[in-house]
Amino acid sequence: MKFIHLPALLIILFGAALEPTCAAEKSYALIPAPVSATWQTGNFTFSATTKILVSPLNNETRLSADLLAQLVKNPSGNAPAISEGKKPADGSVMMILDNSINNDEGYTLEVTSKEITVKAKTAVGLFYAVQTIRQLLPTEVENSTLIPGLVLTVPACTIADEPRFIYRGMHLDVGRHLFPVASIKRYIDMLALHKMNTFHWHLTEDQGWRIEIKKYPKLTEIGAYRKETVAGSQKKANNTYDGKPYGGFYTQAEVRDIVAYASSKFITVLPEIEMPGHAVAALASYPELSCTGGPFEVRKLWGVDEDVFCAGNEQTFAFLQDVLTEVMDLFPSKYIHIGGDECPKKRWEKCPKCQQRIKDQGLKNELELQSYFIRRIEKFVSSKGRNIIGWDEILEGGLAPGATVMSWRGEEGGIEAAKSGHDVIMTPGKYTYFCYYQCEDRTNQPIALGGYVPLELTYSYDPLPKELSALEQKHILGLEGCLWTEQIQTPELLEYMSYPRTFAIAETGWSPANLKNFDSFVKRITEMHKRYDAIGVKYYTGEYRDTKALKEKK
Ligand code: ACM
Ligand code: ZN
Numbered sequence: 001m002k003f004i005h006l007p008a009l010l011i012i013l014f015g016a017a018l019e020p021t022c023a024a025e026k027s028y029a030l031i032p033a034p035v036s037a038t039w040q041t042g043n044f045t046f047s048a049t050t051k052i053l054v055s056p057l058n059n060e061t062r063l064s065a066d067l068l069a070q071l072v073k074n075p076s077g078n079a080p081a082i083s084e085g086k087k088p089a090d091g092s093v094m095m096i097l098d099n100s101i102n103n104d105e106g107y108t109l110e111v112t113s114k115e116i117t118v119k120a121k122t123a124v125g126l127f128y129a130v131q132t133i134r135q136l137l138p139t140e141v142e143n144s145t146l147i148p149g150l151v152l153t154v155p156a157c158t159i160a161d162e163p164r165f166i167y168r169g170m171h172l173d174v175g176r177h178l179f180p181v182a183s184i185k186r187y188i189d190m191l192a193l194h195k196m197n198t199f200h201w202h203l204t205e206d207q208g209w210r211i212e213i214k215k216y217p218k219l220t221e222i223g224a225y226r227k228e229t230v231a232g233s234q235k236k237a238n239n240t241y242d243g244k245p246y247g248g249f250y251t252q253a254e255v256r257d258i259v260a261y262a263s264s265k266f267i268t269v270l271p272e273i274e275m276p277g278h279a280v281a282a283l284a285s286y287p288e289l290s291c292t293g294g295p296f297e298v299r300k301l302w303g304v305d306e307d308v309f310c311a312g313n314e315q316t317f318a319f320l321q322d323v324l325t326e327v328m329d330l331f332p333s334k335y336i337h338i339g340g341d342e343c344p345k346k347r348w349e350k351c352p353k354c355q356q357r358i359k360d361q362g363l364k365n366e367l368e369l370q371s372y373f374i375r376r377i378e379k380f381v382s383s384k385g386r387n388i389i390g391w392d393e394i395l396e397g398g399l400a401p402g403a404t405v406m407s408w409r410g411e412e413g414g415i416e417a418a419k420s421g422h423d424v425i426m427t428p429g430k431y432t433y434f435c436y437y438q439c440e441d442r443t444n445q446p447i448a449l450g451g452y453v454p455l456e457l458t459y460s461y462d463p464l465p466k467e468l469s470a471l472e473q474k475h476i477l478g479l480e481g482c483l484w485t486e487q488i489q490t491p492e493l494l495e496y497m498s499y500p501r502t503f504a505i506a507e508t509g510w511s512p513a514n515l516k517n518f519d520s521f522v523k524r525i526t527e528m529h530k531r532y533d534a535i536g537v538k539y540y541t542g543e544y545r546d547t548k549a550l551k552e553k554k
Contacts, residue, residue, distance in 0.1 A: 029527035032510035042113040043153035053085025060123035075140040106162030142534035167478030168509030169198035175205020183491035192265035194506035206280035206299035223281035224249040226298040277343030291351035312353025340390035371397030418475035431461035456546040459504040499539035
């Protein structure tokens with residue numbers, strides 16, 4: 001054995017004890033990191049007589065009590081009894097709605113060896129407190145195997161917590177590939193575990209229309225199925241196809257089930273219906289809504305199609321209003337996403353109806369025609385008491401009043417929108433697109449859409465651009481990670497590409513900027529692997545650092 005310096009050896013042996021923060025991070029892997037946490041000695045122990053007392057006990061607050069009771073019951077077989085109760089009692093968990101907590105989603109958590117006390121302004125805060133308790137409990141709570149003799153404890157601590165941003169989302173494209181309802185629910189579960197609050201469900205695409213619309217049955221009879229799909233990585237020319245029909249859709253009953261499930265986890269489902277572009281599946285079903293009249297087939301290649309909804313045809317607007325009416329009936333969300341991205345203007349340039357519309361409306365060009373299209377839809381959606389969100393192309397030709405912008409081509413669109421007083425959600429692809437590779441060496445990686453978005457790069461992103469004043473920054477509602485599924489065919493791959501990058505979005509959306517620390521995050525993610533294993537979700541475990549940036553720095 002080589003000579004080891006004695007103080008260094010002592011630090012190696014007792015390092016954890018000398019550094020309480022590191023020890024806490026290692027033992028208590030909380031993601032997202034809470035605003036403040038102090039750790040005391042001792043534990044609260046769940047016993048066969050532990051009760052959960054809730055004040056007040058109602059349908060909303062019961063959700064958090066039920067979740068905690070279920071987690072405890074899983075490995076121990078003992079479900080704590082839930083009842084209304086005003087005063088903390090020894091050996092019990094007390095959940096209280098308390099108006100003195102500032103933030104609607106915030107909470108405080110006090111754990112002593114005698115009791116656990118949770119306070120929150122709303123039921124949402126109670127739910128997030130339970131997610132924190134969950135992450136402090138042993139990972140055995142994550143599955144229903146009874147483990148005789150297992151002692152369920154929560155370390156004594158004082159936590160005060162609230163989110164940095166009100167919008168913390170994940171997107172999922174089901175147009176290119178769709179996933180079973182059970183897989184979507186698991187996706188929602190993972191968002192809830194990490195205190196995210198929005199599931200952005202991208203439901204219509206060139207390659208498939210995925211939501212049942214009662215008034216237009218052909219959307220799912222025809223538009224939900226493509227004859228075959230381009231094989232492997234798409235090339236510029238000479239592509240081959242897999243020869244396999246592909247398709248499917250979500251019935252309205254399934255949509256209602258998913259919306260209700262998400263709501264029970266305090267997650268809003270944001271539906272996206274694409275217009276005026278990415279509409280080929282709709283046009284294959286109803287070709288009269290196009291500029292040329294078709295015929296069309298549901299797109300088999302990825303990329304952007306030149307055929308889009310005709311902006312000069314009144315039928316297009318009647319159709320979209322009918323569709324949106326059914327969508328608004330299914331989704332109670334404040335926002336409805338209307339797409340707006342990647343709409344080529346080639347067909348509109350040649351279409352007599354579109355050109356007539358430009359003339360009648362005194363528009364300058366096709367960019368203003370796109371703006372006319374979005375403004376008209378915005379007016380309809382806002383007449384129903386909702387607000388639209390669109391990708392940053394909706395800035396072209398003038399932004400519709402009341403529109404919120406998702407800035408995906410970079411931050412520029414978001415900056416422009418915020419400066420003009422519009423709300424913004426940041427989704428710059430360079431940091432937040434999880435369809436890209438997560439490591440430099442692609443030899444053992446599933447085919448992705450190109451690109452390179454390692455965990456460290458996603459984690460490094462801060463959604464508040466320096467170019468904005470403090471007042472303008474208030475328009476940045478938060479951020480979202482995006483999962484485009486051209487190359488994601490299975491639920492397993494969906495999870496592998498999403499996790500842990502999704503959790504970097506969760507931490508950026510929740511934790512104070514000055515607490516963010518990538519080394520600490522990686523430690524906590526590594527600790528969380530056990531929990532993810534217990535849940536049974538797949539996740540990427542390779543290189544987490546941005547090795548390309550590291551090399552460039554040298
Ligand atoms: C997008 O990635 N086309 C929003
Ligand atoms: Zn047209």
